[in-house]
Amino acid sequence: MKIGTVTVLGATLVALLTLSACGNTIRGVGRDTANAVDATQSAGRDVDRAAKR
Template sequence: MTGTHLTRISIVLAALLALSACGNTIRGMGRDTANAVDATQDAGRSVERAAN
């Protein structure tokens, strides 16, 4: 293998690592958003029950 091949392989591996990290971050943000929506809806129901 030449230096050029090693460089290309290194770049591809680094890109794959970065993309997998981004995927995990986006998935986590989706879960956090869903949890925030659920908590907001629960709080709204609590306020509604308290007002009645």
């Protein structure tokens, strides 16, 4: 194998690993955002119930 081929394969591997890590991070941010929305809605319902007492 030539040095250039090894370099291209190495760079491709690094790029693929980087992109997969970004995908996991974006998915995690989506879950965190959804959990924050759920918690905010729950707190709003609690305040509404307390105000009606």
